Amino acid sequence: MEAAISCNNLVKSFGKGSSSQTVLNGINLDLSAGELTIIAGPSGSGKTTLLSILACTLRPTSGFAEVFGQNIAQLTNAQMARLRRHDVGFIFQQYNLIPALTAAENAAIPLIIAGAPYDKAVEAGRRVLGKFDLTEHSHKYPRQMSGGQQQRVAVARALIHKPRLVICDEPTAALDAKSGETVMQILSDIAASKNRLVIVVTHDHRIFHHADRLVEMNDGNIVSNPDQHNYARIA
Amino acid sequence: MQKIALRMLWADTGKSLAMVLGIAFSTLLMAQQAAIFFCLMNNTASHITAAQDVDVWVSDPRSDYFDDPGSLPQGLLNSVRSVEGVEYAVPFIRGQVTVDSPNFVEQAILIGIDPITKLGAPQKMIEGSLDALKASNVFAVDKRGYSDIWPNEDIVLGRFLEVNNHRLKLVAVVDPPSPFISMPLIYTGFTTAYGVTGNQRPSFILVRITDGQNAVGLSAAIAERTGYVAQPSDDFAKSTVAYYMKNTGIPINFFITIVLGFVVGLAVVAQTFYLFITENIKNLGVMKAMGATGWQLTQMTLLQCALVAGIGFSIGIAGAAWFFETVPNSVTAFKGFYLPWEVYLNTAIAILGISLFAGLISIQRAIRYAPAEVLR
Numbered sequence: 001m002e003a004a005i006s007c008n009n010l011v012k013s014f015g016k017g018s019s020s021q022t023v024l025n026g027i028n029l030d031l032s033a034g035e036l037t038i039i040a041g042p043s044g045s046g047k048t049t050l051l052s053i054l055a056c057t058l059r060p061t062s063g064f065a066e067v068f069g070q071n072i073a074q075l076t077n078a079q080m081a082r083l084r085r086h087d088v089g090f091i092f093q094q095y096n097l098i099p100a101l102t103a104a105e106n107a108a109i110p111l112i113i114a115g116a117p118y119d120k121a122v123e124a125g126r127r128v129l130g131k132f133d134l135t136e137h138s139h140k141y142p143r144q145m146s147g148g149q150q151q152r153v154a155v156a157r158a159l160i161h162k163p164r165l166v167i168c169d170e171p172t173a174a175l176d177a178k179s180g181e182t183v184m185q186i187l188s189d190i191a192a193s194k195n196r197l198v199i200v201v202t203h204d205h206r207i208f209h210h211a212d213r214l215v216e217m218n219d220g221n222i223v224s225n226p227d228q229h230n231y232a233r234i235a
Numbered sequence: 236m237q238k239i240a241l242r243m244l245w246a247d248t249g250k251s252l253a254m255v256l257g258i259a260f261s262t263l264l265m266a267q268q269a270a271i272f273f274c275l276m277n278n279t280a281s282h283i284t285a286a287q288d289v290d291v292w293v294s295d296p297r298s299d300y301f302d303d304p305g306s307l308p309q310g311l312l313n314s315v316r317s318v319e320g321v322e323y324a325v326p327f328i329r330g331q332v333t334v335d336s337p338n339f340v341e342q343a344i345l346i347g348i349d350p351i352t353k354l355g356a357p358q359k360m361i362e363g364s365l366d367a368l369k370a371s372n373v374f375a376v377d378k379r380g381y382s383d384i385w386p387n388e389d390i391v392l393g394r395f396l397e398v399n400n401h402r403l404k405l406v407a408v409v410d411p412p413s414p415f416i417s418m419p420l421i422y423t424g425f426t427t428a429y430g431v432t433g434n435q436r437p438s439f440i441l442v443r444i445t446d447g448q449n450a451v452g453l454s455a456a457i458a459e460r461t462g463y464v465a466q467p468s469d470d471f472a473k474s475t476v477a478y479y480m481k482n483t484g485i486p487i488n489f490f491i492t493i494v495l496g497f498v499v500g501l502a503v504v505a506q507t508f509y510l511f512i513t514e515n516i517k518n519l520g521v522m523k524a525m526g527a528t529g530w531q532l533t534q535m536t537l538l539q540c541a542l543v544a545g546i547g548f549s550i551g552i553a554g555a556a557w558f559f560e561t562v563p564n565s566v567t568a569f570k571g572f573y574l575p576w577e578v579y580l581n582t583a584i585a586i587l588g589i590s591l592f593a594g595l596i597s598i599q600r601a602i603r604y605a606p607a608e609v610l611r
């Protein structure tokens with residue numbers, strides 16, 4: 001299968017000169033659509049940094065990273081923003097919903113950013129929330145919802161514009177086991193059925209079994225990158 | 236995006252209220268003070284601008300402005316009259332006198348006019364007629380002066396007043412625009428004025444020009460012929476205002492208050508708005524990560540600022556307008572004061588500046604915020 005994301009000898013360092021710190025140390029990675037990939041590894045191993053580059057929010061220092069045929073290193077800020085606007089959905093550990101907006105409005109944000117009229121976008125937001133059993137919450141504000149409900153709103157927001165890539169940084173870390181399981185179930189479903197590429201960074205062993213592929217990092221390197229579907233058997 | 240911007244703004248009731256009130260206060264202070272200053276300065280020339288039939292003022296080179304009248308030789312009158320293009324020229328006296336009535340001994344301003352042409356006389360009458368000034372030892376007084384001299388008394392013509400120890404009879408009450416110096420105004424014919432002041436010399440000579448002449452050219456001709464200062468009414472009004480601007484502490488006092496209004500508005504709004512953006516930085520960062528452009532965020536910010544500024548300005552300017560609708564009717568010091576359109580315009584520009592500054596300073600933060608930061 002043609003790789004949707006492809007990294008070759010990817011290096012990222014922060015800072016300059018002697019205080020420079022190399023966080024990604026020559027990453028090679030190919031990921032294909034239809035897979036849910038989990039990136040695991042100890043704290044500080046560079047997971048979020050790698051995810052940031054794949055999400056087109058950060059440029060590599062050297063090496064090659066291609067997302068849907070676009071070389072990240074060569075994109076302008078505006079081109080990166082455009083790619084994120086159309087092709088990337090984001091799910092964060094702390095949900096990061098906008099407190100001033102209702103669930104439906106929050107879910108509608110990517111459409112509004114892309115230029116959809118407010119009313120249409122919010123209507124679409126309500127419909128997506130319906131798919132995640134949140135219909136009766138669509139008028140609620142984030143503070144009126146549980147963590148699990150908020151994270152499902154965030155999932156709706158990440159998917160509303162049908163992005164080809166969904167990136168999740170510790171999506172279950174703030175959730176109880178049951179809510180985390182629900183969220184992961186949704187994510188692995190959309191990876192499989194909608195032919196999307198879902199990348200989840202996590203420490204949470206409880207959710208490893210959802211991975212089609214488990215990539216383990218340590219100290220800026222990938223230490224284990226078994227073939228597709230291997231992990232489930234090992235687990 | 237606009238709707239989102241507004242929802243985020245109003246969600247923070249405390250800050251949006253603080254900003255609206257800050258702008259309103261700043262608008263009120265700036266507009267009210269600027270308008271008072273404007274009207275006050277205009278009043279320094281109110282005798283000149285109110286004397287609508289006068290085309291040219293001839294004055295002593297040693298006198299700079301209306302309240303510093305000169306002393307012109309009698310013969311000058313004929314020299315002025317002989318200049319071609321002068322239809323008529325009359326003496327005008329501006330002096331200071333002591334007024335003595337049972338409950339009032341005070342200084343007053345004496346204005347002696349030509350009772351035939353009435354050049355330089357006020358136009359608005361309350362009681363009687365200025366034609367009566369043709370008689371000698373009679374006077375007219377301004378409405379406000381009347382109530383200073385005879386407090387709480389109805390207007391009665393025919394009563395007497397001691398002016399510089401001359402007994403004058405009241406024949407008319409007039410309503411001139413407010414002068415800058417708030418003393419009673421005593422109007423007499425010029426012969427009575429000479430008698431009362433004991434000085435046979437006019438303070439100014441007022442000129443009416445023949446049709447088709449222009450005041451600027453004729454002023455130059457009069458000045459050249461006589462060696463005295465001659466200027467069109469507009470110019471004399473301007474130089475009188477300019478004199479007060481240059482030589483009194485009034486402009487600097489008002490200037491300080493107006494600047495204070497500006498600075499307070501700027502400080503409150505810029506600081507509050509910066510805080511608002513700072514508190515929302517994560518939300519803006521999330522939008523940025525999702526592909527919102529810097530321009531989109533800037534538009535949101537400018538809309539928020541524009542709204543706060545618009546509402547605050549409307550409240551403030553309504554307050555100022557209300558002040559000038561009501562207060563001048565009851566407080567004589569503010570009689571005739573109004574809110575000139577220049578003040579509306581300049582206050583609006585100042586508020587626009589404040590909100591633009593606040594918005595642009597604050598949005599810098601959001602623009603510099605890297606989208607990768609929301610993931611960390």
Ligand SMILES: Nc1ncnc2c1ncn2[C@@H]1O[C@H](COP(=O)(O)OP(=O)(O)OP(=O)(O)O)[C@@H](O)[C@H]1O
Pocket residue numbers: 014015021023041042043044045046047048049050611
């Ligand atoms: N913008 C940055 N500037 C400087 N150093 C950075 C920056 N971003 C990340 N780092 C450093 O890079 C290293 C890897 O960070 P990263 O966030 O990728 O780790 P992580 O694997 O996601 O860790 P965690 O599991 O704790 O989230 C850390 O030492 C971190 O301090």
Ligand SMILES: [Mg+2]
Pocket residue numbers: 047048049169
């Ligand atoms: Mg991390």
